[in-house]
Amino acid sequence: MSYAINRVTVPVSVDEEKCIADKGCTVCVDVCPLDVLAIDLAKGTAYMKFDECWYCMPCEKDCPTGAVNVDIPYLLR
Amino acid sequence: MNATMSSVLQDEELLARLNDADPGVRRIAVMDLLDEDDYDQVEPYLINALSDADASVRAQAATALEGFETTEAVETLLHALDDGEMEVGRAAAQSLAELKDPALGALLIPALEGAQGATRAAIFRALRELRVPAALEPALSSLADEDAAVRESAVGVLGYLKAEQAVLSIAGLATGDPEPSVRRIAIGALGFAQDMGQVLPAMVAALRDEHWLVREEAAATLGKLAVPAGVPNLITAMGDDYWQVRLKAARSLGRLRSAEALPALFEALFHEVSNLRKEAAVALGEIGDVRAVPFLEQAMKDPDPDVRKLAGLALSRIAQVTHS
Amino acid sequence: MNTIEMEVDVLVIGGGTAGPMAAVKAKEKNPDLRVLVLEKANVKRSGAISMGMDGLNNAVIPGHATPEQYVKEITVANDGIVNQKTVLAYAQNSFDMIQELDKWGVKFEKDETGDYAVKKVHHIGTYVLPMPEGHNMKKVLYRQLKKRRVEVTNRLVATRLLLDSNGAIAGAMAVDCRTADFYIIRTKTVILATGAAGRLGLPTSGYLFGTYENPTNAGDGYSLAYHAGAELSGIECFQINPLIKDYNGPSCAYVTGPFGGYTANAKGDRFIECDYWSGQMMMEFYRELEGGNGPVFLKMNHLAEETIAQIEEILHSNERPSRGRFHAGRGLNYRDGMVEMHISEIGLCSGHSASGVWVNEKAETTVPGLYAAGDLACVPHNYMLGAFVYGKFAGESAAEYCATHTLPPVDAGQVERERARVWGPLNVTDGLPPSQVEYKLRRMVNDYLQPPKITRKMEIGLQRFAEVGEDLGRLSASNPHELMRAMEVHFIRDCAEMAATASLYRKESRWGLYHYRADFPEKNDEDWFVHVQLKKDDQGEMTCFTRPVDPYVIPLDEEEKTAYQKLRIVKESAIA
Numbered sequence: 001m002s003y004a005i006n007r008v009t010v011p012v013s014v015d016e017e018k019c020i021a022d023k024g025c026t027v028c029v030d031v032c033p034l035d036v037l038a039i040d041l042a043k044g045t046a047y048m049k050f051d052e053c054w055y056c057m058p059c060e061k062d063c064p065t066g067a068v069n070v071d072i073p074y075l076l077r
Numbered sequence: 078m079n080a081t082m083s084s085v086l087q088d089e090e091l092l093a094r095l096n097d098a099d100p101g102v103r104r105i106a107v108m109d110l111l112d113e114d115d116y117d118q119v120e121p122y123l124i125n126a127l128s129d130a131d132a133s134v135r136a137q138a139a140t141a142l143e144g145f146e147t148t149e150a151v152e153t154l155l156h157a158l159d160d161g162e163m164e165v166g167r168a169a170a171q172s173l174a175e176l177k178d179p180a181l182g183a184l185l186i187p188a189l190e191g192a193q194g195a196t197r198a199a200i201f202r203a204l205r206e207l208r209v210p211a212a213l214e215p216a217l218s219s220l221a222d223e224d225a226a227v228r229e230s231a232v233g234v235l236g237y238l239k240a241e242q243a244v245l246s247i248a249g250l251a252t253g254d255p256e257p258s259v260r261r262i263a264i265g266a267l268g269f270a271q272d273m274g275q276v277l278p279a280m281v282a283a284l285r286d287e288h289w290l291v292r293e294e295a296a297a298t299l300g301k302l303a304v305p306a307g308v309p310n311l312i313t314a315m316g317d318d319y320w321q322v323r324l325k326a327a328r329s330l331g332r333l334r335s336a337e338a339l340p341a342l343f344e345a346l347f348h349e350v351s352n353l354r355k356e357a358a359v360a361l362g363e364i365g366d367v368r369a370v371p372f373l374e375q376a377m378k379d380p381d382p383d384v385r386k387l388a389g390l391a392l393s394r395i396a397q398v399t400h401s
Numbered sequence: 402m403n404t405i406e407m408e409v410d411v412l413v414i415g416g417g418t419a420g421p422m423a424a425v426k427a428k429e430k431n432p433d434l435r436v437l438v439l440e441k442a443n444v445k446r447s448g449a450i451s452m453g454m455d456g457l458n459n460a461v462i463p464g465h466a467t468p469e470q471y472v473k474e475i476t477v478a479n480d481g482i483v484n485q486k487t488v489l490a491y492a493q494n495s496f497d498m499i500q501e502l503d504k505w506g507v508k509f510e511k512d513e514t515g516d517y518a519v520k521k522v523h524h525i526g527t528y529v530l531p532m533p534e535g536h537n538m539k540k541v542l543y544r545q546l547k548k549r550r551v552e553v554t555n556r557l558v559a560t561r562l563l564l565d566s567n568g569a570i571a572g573a574m575a576v577d578c579r580t581a582d583f584y585i586i587r588t589k590t591v592i593l594a595t596g597a598a599g600r601l602g603l604p605t606s607g608y609l610f611g612t613y614e615n616p617t618n619a620g621d622g623y624s625l626a627y628h629a630g631a632e633l634s635g636i637e638c639f640q641i642n643p644l645i646k647d648y649n650g651p652s653c654a655y656v657t658g659p660f661g662g663y664t665a666n667a668k669g670d671r672f673i674e675c676d677y678w679s680g681q682m683m684m685e686f687y688r689e690l691e692g693g694n695g696p697v698f699l700k701m702n703h704l705a706e707e708t709i710a711q712i713e714e715i716l717h718s719n720e721r722p723s724r725g726r727f728h729a730g731r732g733l734n735y736r737d738g739m740v741e742m743h744i745s746e747i748g749l750c751s752g753h754s755a756s757g758v759w760v761n762e763k764a765e766t767t768v769p770g771l772y773a774a775g776d777l778a779c780v781p782h783n784y785m786l787g788a789f790v791y792g793k794f795a796g797e798s799a800a801e802y803c804a805t806h807t808l809p810p811v812d813a814g815q816v817e818r819e820r821a822r823v824w825g826p827l828n829v830t831d832g833l834p835p836s837q838v839e840y841k842l843r844r845m846v847n848d849y850l851q852p853p854k855i856t857r858k859m860e861i862g863l864q865r866f867a868e869v870g871e872d873l874g875r876l877s878a879s880n881p882h883e884l885m886r887a888m889e890v891h892f893i894r895d896c897a898e899m900a901a902t903a904s905l906y907r908k909e910s911r912w913g914l915y916h917y918r919a920d921f922p923e924k925n926d927e928d929w930f931v932h933v934q935l936k937k938d939d940q941g942e943m944t945c946f947t948r949p950v951d952p953y954v955i956p957l958d959e960e961e962k963t964a965y966q967k968l969r970i971v972k973e974s975a976i977a
Contacts, residue, residue, distance in 0.1 A: 003834070023101040024094055027108070031446035033617045034610065035556065035578060035882060050882060052610045054617075055723040058446040064104065064137075072727050075608040076647045116547050144506065144544045175506050208515070237515040265513025294513075301512075320705075352661050382671050383663075 011055060011071045012037065012048040018067035019045040028059035028068050086118050095122060100131035107137045120145050124153045132162035139168035146178045155188045158196040170199035174206070182209030189215045194224050201230035205237045213240050220246055225256040232259065236266025244270045248279035257288035264294045268301045276302065281310050289319040296322050300329025308335045315341040320350040327353060331360025339364070343372045346388075351381040358384055362391025365398035402827075404583045404820070409435040409552070410803045411796070412573055412588040414559045414622065416440035417448015417615075418785055419775030419792035420594035421542040421551075426796030427592075428549040434803055436551050437586070439575060441595075441885075442617050443555045445543050449596055449615050449752070449776065450785060452722055453536035455715050457509070459784050460530040461495040465519045468492035471528070472955045477962060478679045479755055479781040480911050480924070482635065482932060485954045487780045490762035494790045499530070502789065506541045508534040533715055557584060558885050559621060561819045562591055562629040562771070565809035570629070570770030572811055574819045578885035581827060583820050589806050590770045590799040593758060594792060595622030597640065597776040598896040600889070602746025602851060603843035604649050609836065611649050613642055613745040614776075619889040620896035622777040623749060626758045627895060627943075632767040633935045634779040634948070635755040636903035639747045639852065639915045642678060643686050643697070646743035650721035652699040657716075660708050662701040665739065666694040678753060680913030687744060687852075687914050698739035709735050744914075746843075747851055749896060752776035752783050754915055759934065759948075764795035767936075770806070772799050825874070826887040832877030835886040839893060842869045846897050850904065853919040859901045866897045898943060899935055906945040907933045 014028075022044030029037045029046060036050040037059060046068070053073055060068045071077075086092055091113070094106035107126045110119045123145070126138035139157050142150050157169035173185075185200050186209070192200060197219065204212040212234050219231040232250055235243045244267065251263035264283045270276045280302075283295035296314050299307040311333070314326035327345055330338040338360070345357035358376055361369040369391070376388035411427045413420045416438045424436050440447055461471045471492040476483050499517075503509060510518040510531040520529040546553060556578050563572035563585075570591050575584040599614020610616040627633060643664065645652045657663075658676050666672050666689050673685045690697050701709060713735065717725035733740065751757035757779035764772045774791035776783075783791065826832070849862025873891060878884035909925035910918050931947040938944045 020101050020105065023099060024105045024109075030443050030555075033442040033447050033451055033615055035442065035885075052616070054610050054612070054615060055726075056451055056615070057722050058451055061452070061722075062446070064108070070723060070726075072648070072723060072730055073608055073611060076606045076611050076649070076727070077730050111543075111547070114547070114550065114552075144548075177504055177506060206515075233513065236513040239514055262513050268512060268514045268516070297512075382674050386674050 008051045009074050010048040010051050011053045011073045012059060013069050013071070014046045014048075015067040015069070016043065016045045018065045020065055020067075021046050025064065027062050027064060031058040031062050033058075086113065086122065088113065095126070100129070100134055103129060103131065104134045104137045107134060107141055111141055116145070120147065120150060124149055127153050127157055132160075132165055135160060135162070136164045136168045139165055139172055142169075143172035143175045146176060146181060148181070148184060151176070151181050151184045155184070155200070158192075158199055166195065166199075170195070170202065173199060173203035176203050176207060179207045179209055182207040182212065185209075186211050186215060195226065197222070198224065198226040198230040201227065201234050205230070205233045208237050210238065210240075213238060213243065217243055217246055220250050225259055228254060228256070228259045229262055232263045232266055236262070236269070239269035241271060244272060244275050248275055251279045252282045257286070257291055260286060260288070260291045261294045264291060264298055268298045270302065273302070273304045273306060277304060277306055280304075280307060284310050284314050289317075289322055292317060292322045293319070293325050296325035296329055300325070300332040303333060305333060305335065308333060308337050311335075312338055312341045315345055320348075320353050323348075323353050324356050327356040327360050331356075331363035334364050336364060336366050339366060339368060343369070346372055346376050351379075351384055354379060354381065354384045355387050358387040358391050362387070362394040365395050367395060367399055370395060402581045402583065402824070404585065407437070407584065407586045408808070409437040409586060409588045410808075411436045411590050411592065411799045412586055413438045413592045413594060413796075414573065414625070415448070415594035415596060415775070416444035416546075416553065416555075417594065417596055417775070418450050418542075419778075419788040419795070420448075420592070421546050422789045422792030423592045423594060423772075423774055423796035423799070424551040425545050425549050426793045427800045428551055428796075430797050430800035431803070432549075434800060437588075438546065438551055438553045439557050439559055439573070439586070440553065440555050441558050441578070441621070444539075444546065444553050446539055447617065449618070450538050451615060453538045454532055454785050455535055456529055456531040457499070457784070457786050459495070459528050459782065459786055460499060460517075460519065461492045461528065462499065462517055462519055462530065463496060466528055468495075469955050471495075473957055473961055475782050476953070476955070476957060478677070479638075480680070481926075481930065481962070482638075482755070482911070482950060483781050484761070484932075484951055486762045486951065487760065489954060490794070491780060491783060491787050491790050494793070495786055498786060498790050498793065502541075505545055507538060508532060531715070536718060558888055559595075559625060560823050560888055561815075562625050563587075563811055563815055564629060564768075565812070568630055568768065569809065570768060571809040573625075574816065574823070576823050576881075576884065576888065578881050581824070581881040581884055583823060585811065585816055587808055587811055589803050589808055590772065592764075592792075592795045592799055593622040593626060593766075593771065593773040593777060594775045594788075594795070595625070595777055597748055597750035597752065598623050598893075599748050599750070600839075600893055601748050601843065601896050601900065602846050603840070604746050605743065606647055606649065609839060609843070612748075613644055613649055613651070614748055614750065618776070620749060620892045621889070622758065622773070623899065624892040624895040626766065626768075626771070626773065626777075627899065627935075627937055629768050629771060630937055631771060631773075632759040633899065634757065634759040634932050635751070635781075636749060636899050636935050637907045637916045637933060638680070638755040638912050639850075639900065640745075640750040640754045640756065641683050641747055641852070641914055642745045642753060643683065643742055644745045645699070645724065645727070646696075646741045648724065648727040649743075649745065650724055650727075652740055652742055657699065657701060657712055660712055661704050662699060662712065664742070665698050665700040667696060667698070668694055669698075669700060669739070670694070680754070680911075680915035682913065683744065683915065684913035684917065690742075690744065697742045699742055700739045701735045702737055702739060704735075706736070746847065747900070749900065750776045751779050751781060752785070752788065754912070755779060755781040759932075760791070762794070763798045764791050765798055770799075770802055823884075823888065826876045826878035826884055829875060829877035832875045833872060835876055835878065835883055835890050838869065838872055838876060839886070839890050842866070842890065842894055842897065845869070846900070850897070850900055852914050852917045854904050854917060855919050856905065859905050863898065863901045863905075866894055866901065869894055870898075902943050903933055903935050903945055906935075
């Protein structure tokens with residue numbers, strides 16, 4: 001069996017200027033009920049790793065610097 | 078676990094971050110303290126963080142101290158109310174407002190001494206939910222404070238205390254305060270009163286207040302007080318310009334079971350605002366007078382199904398009352 | 402990948418609403434008990450109330466409603482099929498729970514003297530207690546867990562329960578969704594609080610995670626209980642809700658109702674008397690949606706500006722706060738347009754309807770040492786406050802059980818089989834991605850189980866679900882996260898099979914749209930005034946049987962019985 005790669009737009013975006021993951025913050029990653037966010041260790045910022053979003057917003061609300069934005073997934077918009 | 082063990086955090090990595098040179102790192106470390114298992118261990122570190130050089134760390138610590146109901150935590154937060162940075166004071170006020178242990182009220186009262194403006198208002202906001210009797214005197218003496226936020230929070234304390242000896246003062250504020258928001262809270266705060274002689278004139282005056290929110294609160298509170306002498310004024314309020322006021326008046330007339338109110342309610346049953354028609358139908362059911370039957374039967378043809386449903390319920394209620 | 406062994410007295414699976422309450426209450430009963438909350442996400446923001454709640458819609462507060470009134474209403478709303486004792490136990494404990502939550506810091510609306518401000522929505526009583534500042538729920542619960550020294554493990558997916566030789570609880574097994582470490586947790590008691598089976602049907606958007614329920618709630622507990630031999634009940638009474646189309650979140654007619662908002666058809670006319678969610682209401686909703694006057698809308702544009710502003714403030718800050726963002730994206734303003742609505746995909750959830758693990762009024766299931774609370778425990782229309790109350794019952798009952806039982810030994814065979822099953826997808830290099838299998842499975846659920854239910858279609862559905870069952874061995878996972886999704890496909894498939902089996906068994910229609918069978922369109926009280934139970938029999942087969950409805954403790958008169966049958970507005974008079 002072989003696999004194809006499909007591109008998708010993701011609803012959660014992170015402002016890399018504001019994100020303070022490099023200071024030890026993992027709030028958005030911690031609070032996501034679906035565990036779809038992760039920290040990019042090379043960049044020191046959070047990002048959406050899996051397109052499995054419930055647009056529930058704790059990541060945005062709990063972010064201490066207002067770096068996270070949750071949009072409605074494109075399929076629902 | 079021995080005493081020394083339980084007083085010191087063992088998490089080396091977290092301790093290092095709490096002392097990091099970068100305030101951003103310290104702030105995150107303060108947040109992470111709440112994930113530790115032993116909150117008795119955590120508390121001293123949070124208190125310590127409230128004297129951090131960086132305001133964002135202090136504000137984070139003030140927020141994190143919410144729910145730590147100890148003398149030390151409360152005193153630290155009280156102190157933080159006067160922090161030069163606004164965000165710290167605001168966070169401390171918010172955490173204090175969440176206090177639930179009435180025993181801590183004793184700490185708040187002396188702090189009122191010398192406290193002015195926002196700080197004083199924050200302490201009163203914290204005292205409201207605690208319902209500490211000792212808050213009565215300072216709250217009463219703050220009703221004439223020049224800061225509206227102080228008057229608002231002080232009268233809030235008195236309402237929650239349901240202190241009969243404060244009724245006259247609250248009533249005075251309800252009619253005389255220059256701020257509508259203060260007058261509204263004061264009127265609502267009278268909802269516990271027993272002595273109608275003192276309350277009724279204030280309610281009557283409030284029903285004629287220039288601000289509709291005050292009139293609405295008065296119309297609702299008269300129903301809660303269940304004072305029959307208020308009926309004529311509620312009937313007058315049924316003609317208020319604002320439907321919200323009329324709605325509460327109708328609701329209160331139902332709670333008062335006032336037959337006097339029938340004609341006004343019959344009229345309201347066919348008013349253009351359907352919310353009011355609904356409330357009138359409910360009230361007529363509560364009053365339970367057979368004279369309402371033909372009007373309610375007509376309301377059964379109302380275009381709004383909620384009105385029809387409630388008219389139906391009112392009719393069956395009147396039938397029950399007359400049979401028993 | 403490691404195997405980690407743990408040992409506790411009370412294991413709570415699920416840290417959303419009922420779970421934390423159960424853990425706290427078990428600790429309160431006996432502080433020496435080792436209590437562990439095992440959470441698939443993170444207890445800080447997990448479960449159906451991750452963003453809080455905008456109000457209680459089943460608050461039984463003295464002076465506004467009585468427990469007896471409440472039991473009557475739920476009995477009627479659930480077409481008579483209720484174990485009234487369970488509903489009564491909830492109602493009698495409802496007010497105490499509100500007061501306790503209040504003391505913990507949960508904010509309910511009060512007037513200026515500190516008394517609760519209750520509003521009306523049901524037929525007879527007054528049950529709505531608004532929570533305009535209800536967004537702090539999880540923070541409050543988290544603090545209680547910490548204060549009581551309840552242990553918490555996050556990001557663990559429970560996959561099977563362990564039983565002793567007598568069929569009583571001996572433990573549970575779980576897998577870490579970040580490391581794939583395998584956990585064997587020995588325990589005397591398990592409290593299931595895993596929420597609804599919310600990832601059963603596929604939303605019409607086609608987005609796997611655009612569900613009504615929190616999609617983390619994949620029906621884990623239904624599957625765990627089933628494989629442990631517990632009885633489940635009312636599975637055929639599906640959850641189907643009226644929702645904002647595409648957004649798929651609640652429009653909250655019960656929030657807007659007291660303000661004057663209502664459900665209307667395309668002409669702006671009302672067609673149902675009462676917006677309280679019930680199967681009968683959903684049936685009328687479905688008919689209007691599919692009829693000439695459809696689709697259906699939430700109408701608020703007739704309301705005064707300050708009323709709309711207040712509604713926005715509540716709806717856009719609690720429960721599903723992204724609602725406002727969705728409307729903004731489409732340029733919809735409550736002031737000048739109506740909100741298009743639709744019906745949700747099917748799910749299993751006793752919080753809203755009645756499908757769940759069978760429990761008595763102490764939250765005990767039919768398996769010794771196993772308790773259930775919240776959306777997955779069969780106490781009809783229980784909602785959030787019911788989850789808290791049954792969480793409390795479960796915690797207290799489990800603590801009592803611990804006092805008289807020792808820790809059972811663990812059967813190595815059960816552990817070995819489960820570890821092989823759980824780690825299996827990591828060893829399949831050339832297999833099926835979980836997302837594809839899940840999509841197909843849930844699309845089949847829509848095709849064959851979405852009401853109206855049709856016998857032949859459900860039989861075909863069962864056949865398809867069996868075929869997907871064959872595929873499960875070919876699931877592959879390239880990382881621990883995908884492994885979690887693979888295990889969830891197992892749960893979802895179990896729930897699909899249960900939903901079809903129970904629906905086929907009850908040969909009548911009941912609960913409006915929830916169990917509308919096109920080839921048995923009538924309600925048949927003579928043969929089917931019973932609970933339909935489902936369990937795994939001794940041969941490991943799925944089986945259904947009936948349980949009589951216990952005599953009512955609160956009898957109903959004739960007029961009360963028909964209250965929910967008269968929901969549709971007579972056309973001639975609906976001219977608003």
